[in-house]
């Protein structure tokens with residue numbers, strides 16, 4: 031067995047450990063990319079005062095966004111993101127407010143739409159459409175949707191939608207009686223009786 035008793039080697043290892051520790055702590059504490067995801071509320075003015083991060087595309091539909099005393103981090107290196115605000119609204123930098131944009135990340139004025147052909151507030155697809163110009167029907171702005179958490183199972187009949195509690199005597203239009211979008215056709219009356 032060989033024992034190494036080389037003070038230069040020991041110092042090199044010690045300095046390497048120190049450098050690694052500094053880098054690790056820097057990575058942990060300097061990056062807002064690990065901040066929680068920003069939470070925005072549509073159709074009202076939002077104020078962000080705690081650092082948060084954005085991945086993908088996020089923003090406020092029909093409301094102003096004020097950043098104050100905190101940093102909004104948009105994207106991470108290698109994965110840019112978009113912070114949007116809608117036409118007629120503003121992004122306001124208050125005292126101590128800032129943005130940290132990864133390369134390729136943008137702040138953009140644009141609309142966010144969903145396709146809602148039957149105008150029941152539920153979209154057939156939960157993938158939004160972003161546009162810098164206003165779009166008409168069947169596009170509906172996100173803040174006007176009833177929900178973008180559940181999709182419309184049939185976008186050609188406004189009575190067929192998530193949460194529907196009424197029953198109907200005719201099919202919704204495609205032969206199905208699934209009006210509440212639970213992927214089942216539920217009968218209101220299931221008992222069978224003989225007429226006297």
Ligand SMILES: [Ca+2]
Pocket residue numbers: 145146147148149150151152153154182184185186
């Ligand atoms: Ca719909």
Ligand SMILES: [Ca+2]
Pocket residue numbers: 148150152182183184185186187188189190191
């Ligand atoms: Ca529908």
